[in-house]
Amino acid sequence: MNLNEMTVVKTAEAVNNQEISARYLIERTLEQIKNNVKLNAFACTAGAEAFEQADAVDQKIKSGYSLPLAGIPLAVGDNIAYKELPTAYGSAAFRKFKPPFSAAAVEKLIGAGAVVVGKINTGDMGFSSHKALSPAGPVMNPWKENRISESPGSAALAARQCMLALESDSEGSLRQGASSCGMYGFRPTPGRVSRYGLNLSSGSYDQVGFAASTATDMGITFQATSGYDERDILTSVSREAGPKPDPNKAPGEITLAFSPECFDQLDSISAKHLKQFQAKCLDLGFKVVESSLKLLPEALKAFYIIAYAEASSSFARFDGIRFGTAAEADELEDLYYKTRKLTFGHEARRRSVFGTYILSKGNFEQYYQQALKVWTLVRQDFNNAMANCDFLVMPVVSGAAPSGIEENDFLQRIESDIFTAPVSMACLPSLALPAWQEDGLPAGIQLVGHPFSDEILLNVAEMINTETIFPDTDKSAWEEG
Amino acid sequence: MNYEVVIGLEVHVELHTQSKLFCACPNRFVPEPNVNTCPVCLGFPGALPRLNSEAVNLALSASLALNCKVASISYFDRKNYFYPDMPKGYQISQFFEPIGSNGFIDIEDDSGNPKRIRVGRVHMEEDAGKLVHSLAGDMSMVDYNRAGVPLIEIVTEPDLRSSGEARKYLEKLKSHLEYVRVSDCKMEEGSLRCDANISLRPKGSDKLGSKTELKNMNSFKAVEKSLEHEIKRQKKILDAGNLVVTQTLRWDDNSQQTVAMRGKLQAHDYRCFTDPELAPIVLTEEEIEKARVSLPEMAEARACRFVEEYGLPDYDAGVLTASRNVADYFEECLKVYNSPKAAGNWIMGELTAKLNSSGQEIEQCPFRPEHLAELLKMIDENVISGKIAKDVLEKSFESGKSPGQVVSDEGLLQISDQSELETIVDTILENNSDSVENYRSGKTKAIGFLVGQVMKETKGKANPQLVNELLKDKLKK
Numbered sequence: 040m041n042l043n044e045m046t047v048v049k050t051a052e053a054v055n056n057q058e059i060s061a062r063y064l065i066e067r068t069l070e071q072i073k074n075n076v077k078l079n080a081f082a083c084t085a086g087a088e089a090f091e092q093a094d095a096v097d098q099k100i101k102s103g104y105s106l107p108l109a110g111i112p113l114a115v116g117d118n119i120a121y122k123e124l125p126t127a128y129g130s131a132a133f134r135k136f137k138p139p140f141s142a143a144a145v146e147k148l149i150g151a152g153a154v155v156v157g158k159i160n161t162g163d164m165g166f167s168s169h170k171a172l173s174p175a176g177p178v179m180n181p182w183k184e185n186r187i188s189e190s191p192g193s194a195a196l197a198a199r200q201c202m203l204a205l206e207s208d209s210e211g212s213l214r215q216g217a218s219s220c221g222m223y224g225f226r227p228t229p230g231r232v233s234r235y236g237l238n239l240s241s242g243s244y245d246q247v248g249f250a251a252s253t254a255t256d257m258g259i260t261f262q263a264t265s266g267y268d269e270r271d272i273l274t275s276v277s278r279e280a281g282p283k284p285d286p287n288k289a290p291g292e293i294t295l296a297f298s299p300e301c302f303d304q305l306d307s308i309s310a311k312h313l314k315q316f317q318a319k320c321l322d323l324g325f326k327v328v329e330s331s332l333k334l335l336p337e338a339l340k341a342f343y344i345i346a347y348a349e350a351s352s353s354f355a356r357f358d359g360i361r362f363g364t365a366a367e368a369d370e371l372e373d374l375y376y377k378t379r380k381l382t383f384g385h386e387a388r389r390r391s392v393f394g395t396y397i398l399s400k401g402n403f404e405q406y407y408q409q410a411l412k413v414w415t416l417v418r419q420d421f422n423n424a425m426a427n428c429d430f431l432v433m434p435v436v437s438g439a440a441p442s443g444i445e446e447n448d449f450l451q452r453i454e455s456d457i458f459t460a461p462v463s464m465a466c467l468p469s470l471a472l473p474a475w476q477e478d479g480l481p482a483g484i485q486l487v488g489h490p491f492s493d494e495i496l497l498n499v500a501e502m503i504n505t506e507t508i509f510p511d512t513d514k515s516a517w518e519e520g
Numbered sequence: 521m522n523y524e525v526v527i528g529l530e531v532h533v534e535l536h537t538q539s540k541l542f543c544a545c546p547n548r549f550v551p552e553p554n555v556n557t558c559p560v561c562l563g564f565p566g567a568l569p570r571l572n573s574e575a576v577n578l579a580l581s582a583s584l585a586l587n588c589k590v591a592s593i594s595y596f597d598r599k600n601y602f603y604p605d606m607p608k609g610y611q612i613s614q615f616f617e618p619i620g621s622n623g624f625i626d627i628e629d630d631s632g633n634p635k636r637i638r639v640g641r642v643h644m645e646e647d648a649g650k651l652v653h654s655l656a657g658d659m660s661m662v663d664y665n666r667a668g669v670p671l672i673e674i675v676t677e678p679d680l681r682s683s684g685e686a687r688k689y690l691e692k693l694k695s696h697l698e699y700v701r702v703s704d705c706k707m708e709e710g711s712l713r714c715d716a717n718i719s720l721r722p723k724g725s726d727k728l729g730s731k732t733e734l735k736n737m738n739s740f741k742a743v744e745k746s747l748e749h750e751i752k753r754q755k756k757i758l759d760a761g762n763l764v765v766t767q768t769l770r771w772d773d774n775s776q777q778t779v780a781m782r783g784k785l786q787a788h789d790y791r792c793f794t795d796p797e798l799a800p801i802v803l804t805e806e807e808i809e810k811a812r813v814s815l816p817e818m819a820e821a822r823a824c825r826f827v828e829e830y831g832l833p834d835y836d837a838g839v840l841t842a843s844r845n846v847a848d849y850f851e852e853c854l855k856v857y858n859s860p861k862a863a864g865n866w867i868m869g870e871l872t873a874k875l876n877s878s879g880q881e882i883e884q885c886p887f888r889p890e891h892l893a894e895l896l897k898m899i900d901e902n903v904i905s906g907k908i909a910k911d912v913l914e915k916s917f918e919s920g921k922s923p924g925q926v927v928s929d930e931g932l933l934q935i936s937d938q939s940e941l942e943t944i945v946d947t948i949l950e951n952n953s954d955s956v957e958n959y960r961s962g963k964t965k966a967i968g969f970l971v972g973q974v975m976k977e978t979k980g981k982a983n984p985q986l987v988n989e990l991l992k993d994k995l996k997k
């Protein structure tokens with residue numbers, strides 16, 4: 040059996056049928072991580088506890104159980120709590136920190152049979168590697184030398200160092216990374232999946248999401264993790280499941296909208312590909328219409344004002360008094376300065392400083408309150424745009440995977456969020472799916488749905504059915520199987 | 521010069537809930553540090569706050585009891601500042617939209633005229649932990665047991681004009697909050713904390729003078745004293761033609777004076793904004809109305825009713841209604857016993873004395889209202905004497921036995937048997953011929969001595985009225 044390009048669905052089936060063992064899958068995965076350490080996707084990898092988990096899964100199956108994610112090697116973002124492994128938040132001060140609890144989504148995935156193979160190397164405080172560096176440096180893109188991945192989980196997935204990744208998405212790093220690695224990246228409707236255990240920088244925008252290699256895999260992952268969790272009040276909207284997809288619905292009954300303003304924001308090559316994708320949708324039989332999104336540039340600015348403000352406050356808890364590494368200091372104020380310097384990288388510091396400025400007397404009205412008003416308008420803008428369609432089809436980024444991070448062009452990096460951050464603001468579910476390749480690098484589009492249409496969205500993604508391609512690697516631990 | 525005193529009070533009250541404001545940790549005092557803590561109230565990354573609806577209900581009741589307008593939608597905001605006792609680096613409070621606003625409390629001013637004190641706002645917030653310093657002074661430790669305990673802050677407009685008014689306001693406030701069972705309001709134990717803003721201005725001026733803030737007062741008495749002290753201090757400064765420096769002062773109970781707080785003088789910018797991790801509190805018209813109608817009868821109304829319904833003197837009615845638990849006890853007793861005056865006297869007298877000496881609260885003491893009723897009935901029916909009744913109360917209070925049980929166990933039944941008493945009376949008369957002579961020669965006071973002798977002989981159990989009659993009868997002969 041060649042497991043090289045196996046999906047979650049097929050692999051779990053093989054484990055449930057006892058054709059392969061969960062233990063074997065974990066062994067192969069850990070070897071595959073070792074085979075390509077220069078990818079730098081993992082902050083730490085699992086040891087004995089992963090094998091214990093795998094054996095427990097095998098045992099359960101032997102005693103007659105069937106698990107939807109049986110033995111699936113799972114990578115977990117380093118800003119998401121997992122009590123068995125250090126959760127470092129991309130910070131030097133938390134290298135050995137084990138949180139006293141695991142995130143709700145981690146618990147659910149493990150409960151469904153998945154096995155955590157390691158914590159993925161998110162940037163400073165969990166921000167995108169595109170904007171922020173962890174002490175371990177950037178996560179590389181397995182498709183091309185000197186290119187990075189905004190989502191370490193997608194990089195690990197494309198390099199077959201896991202079959203599923205649990206990550207956070209705020210301004211869109213998960214979707215962007217999935218796009219630049221040729222994978223699927225899903226940001227569910229806020230409240231569908233519990234955020235308990237995710238280190239929130241922005242309570243307004245941060246969500247947990249997943250990277251997987253097919254839409255079907257995403258579907259079962261979402262099913263295994265969504266639902267009400269009393270520890271996250273936002274999930275009270277999920278007491279009832281979202282509307283179920285109608286399996287008999289033909290593409291002709293589904294309307295996809297493309298926005299002319301998105302084309303305007305794209306470089307010519309990406310615009311050309313998006314046009315071709317639009318034609319493909321017509322070929323597949325979907326109804327295709329135009330919908331205007333008027334406020335993307337304004338949304339982006341407002342997004343960052345609010346995200347910075349919230350980060351400056353959320354990060355105040357990192358004071359070295361209850362957790363993490365505290366710096367040596369004689370005075371309280373000195374303790375704060377030194378500990379926070381040790382804890383935060385450039386991006387977290389930038390957000391703390393800008394956010395503090397934004398919330399300060401005088402600036403609060405001018406920036407923060409204005410941004411809140413823009414937020415309301417952005418939601419209206421999306422509402423209007425979606426009034427005549429079932430889904431919006433939007434670019435993820437203009438161009439292909441970015442090259443390595445340079446500290447001084449952060450404004451430019453913010454601009455690359457123009458398609459993803461506004462969608463986060465509008466509180467809509469969004470799936471990045473592979474759409475084309477250019478110059479050896481993949482790129483995706485986002486399928487944006489109405490609130491709570493998550494299941495239908497994943498179902499439509501299956502109908503679009505783009506093929507997932509993995510990059511070639513020198514050596515694969517999977518082929519030996 | 522003649523000055524007008526302007527005082528505003530900020531009172532923090534701990535809400536009497538089962539659990540903390542945003543987590544399931546118990547809201548209860550324990551001496552061991554950091555026992556009542558969890559990832560939420562310790563501010564761990566990834567732990568999310570979850571609003572305790574019991575706290576909202578209590579804050580709603582408190583707002584209504586203080587005659588506030590209740591906001592149909594109010595928010596939780598983050599007040600950002602660093603301090604080790606503040607786990608998240610911000611306090612969750614209601615800055616922009618408090619749950620209650622524009623309320624009032626009616627008091628009497630220093631000359632006994634009615635006066636309305638405006639309550640500007642009532643808002644919910646979480647408490648901070650506590651810093652503990654080592655004896656050697658080389659270490660500071662933090663106890664987060666209290667972090668996240670629900671509080672309401674009640675802020676008056678600057679309507680108070682004297683330390684006496686401030687004290688009366690606090691007493692009224694405490695009574696209101698106790699009546700709605702929001703808090704036990706024990707200042708000594710920190711469940712009620714009070715800060716005062718105070719300034720002086722020339723009489724007739726409507727411009728406020730520069731104010732000082734007083735902290736660290738741990739009793740109503742301390743509030744009154746520190747305000748008096750501060751009024752004198754500011755007057756002296758102003759009389760000398762100087763300006764009062766705006767600062768925060770600490771009341772020092774030992775030296776009985778206000779002391780400037782150490783630490784840097786800095787204007788805080790708390791950078792408040794609405795907490796994105798918490799949903800707003802939404803209260804429907806029906807919910808507010810439901811809470812309003814379920815408010816208990818408050819102290820003043822109850823005292824008036826006690827006067828009308830039970831014919832109690834104003835003073836008694838005031839004392840019996842000062843605490844809701846005492847008033848409840850009283851009325852509970854009256855359900856099975858119908859002499860309000862006697863019941864009131866026993867509660868205000870013997871029972872209160874017993875409660876004070878044993879340090880117990882009326883609602884927890886083993887001597888229940890039905891016990892008091894039983895005791896009073898026994899007196900009325902001449903089963904025991906009033907004097908014996910005091911012993912019975914004492915014993916019943918100690919043992920939890922009913923008064924009837926105590927009387928039969930201890931053989932305290934009153935002797936009302938005429939022939940039995942006659943024998944005793946005869947013996948006493950025989951043995952005290954001097955007194956008998958005295959009485960017969962007109963010194964009628966001597967009968968008191970003889971009654972006393974009979975009571976002594978019977979260990980207080982003789983029916984005093986019957987003894988009196990018997991004695992008088994026999995002495996006439």
Ligand SMILES: [Zn+2]
Pocket residue numbers: 540543544545556557558559560561562668
């Ligand atoms: Zn707690």
